[in-house]
Amino acid sequence: MSEQGRPRILVTPRSLTMGAHPDLAPLRMAGFEIVTATPGQLPGEAELMRLLPDCVGWLAGIEPVSAAVIAAASRLQVVSRNGTGIDNLPVEEMRRRGIRIATAGAANAPGVAELALALILAGLRHIPLGDRGIRGGDWPRRRGRELRDRRVAVIGCGAIGGEVARLLVALGAEVVGFDPKPRDLGLAPDHFRWVELDAALATADIITLHCPLQPGGAPLLDARRLAALRPQAIIVNTARAGLIDEAAMLDALERGAVEAYATDVYAEEPPRDLALATHERVISTSHIGGFTDESVARATRIAVDNLLAVLAPKVAHAG
Template structure:
């Protein structure tokens, strides 16, 4: 019987009803790392014989693909594909499907929550009280704030609308999005420098540049207004971490809230240990509704690519 590899952490323990659709279509499921990110060796051991792969955010090397002797399609349980060697997939003729926009609401709501947490200093107020104090830290209201949003894809556009609904002024940067992506009297399309300079909060929703360099360079971070709240639910590499740490020390960045890391779980670092950094464990799309939408779409993409009623593998 043809096999499908299942590696998203939210699915790899089994039991999700949508996975039953794959079994009913005639496929057997392979789950080598239940509830955790599989490493390279685990993937290489599991992939031989698999015709499909329901993939998560685990890093995939060309060496892993070398072990995929029958793989026809990878269906991402989400949108991002930074973890995949795209040119190698194209060279090998492996189709790539994405569950586009299915987790946008979940990620956008987390970005909004982190922005509000920074503007209202919720984490530090909580910690002060837990330590026996009574901190009363001055906050800022969203209706008086200007928010810069870098990237106006499904997540960025959803966050823009949420912020606008709360009365904020929003500056949006995206060189590729349609001109009418977000329309509101308090929304302005600007270039990257205008999106991050002179605003109360910046939220990142962009892919990594092709050259691998951060969008928020030392110069751009230095141009931010003192007290800026910086939120990152996109990619850790978008920010120059050395410059960011210096900006946190100086107070130019009042808070860095991040849901994304170069490695999961991340290694300890001075940046992640800084008292003005708020950390969440890559939970942006980890809501019941987002997981459901992603899974149903990713499974449907697999079945569409591979077909139903798969025959038992004679080998």
């Protein structure tokens, strides 16, 4: 409890720690004190272990969470993610402790899908090359390619991947998809079809990743699969850094086997090893897929509602 006797909720997403977000107000109105991590930074283990022990709820971001952090959170009842992924959480330890886990569903799907599309177009038209060249006093003109009639493989067709597929179809691309659990995306079969993973990877001009990590954490795109790609392949990753074998990707870029790698995700954020992030064939963005006004607001509202669904009845009963 705080000095005022109000139960505490920790808020750690970088999109919410830079200033008071209006969609956090219902937590205060329900009688909770909001505690935030260092503004604009992913909290590390030491900071989490300092902040969490007195908190009953946690509105969490993508920060890695160890079992030791959960062990130190003696009062924690619920963790509410402002996104869909939970592979940064020690799920088994949390279940053992009876700590609830809630996610924000498809809140950031439009924002991430639009960024993926922007990265595809930037790779096809060499936009970063032109921007850097003109700023440096040059006039680079590398011939690009058009998206229309290009084959794009969407790997993972949940809320985000499905939205990417719909955007691509609307722009005239030939879209194939892979997902362990295929579902109806509302797309006509002459515009979209399901294929097996290796067939999707080996026959596409563009590959865009929207899937979780593989069991055990092995990269999805390893040296073998990168070697099997079509010439001039463009790869977009707005999902997980661990889906890519970074050493194999660097080698493929150096050899020209991959035309461009566009990524919004990194093993460490911000990355200290810049060999891949700053390569001339890499387009890098700073994990901004869901960082739009609309996505942040949607995700925050859902995450707050999830916290209140678990905690508010208990506070009312205690009162």
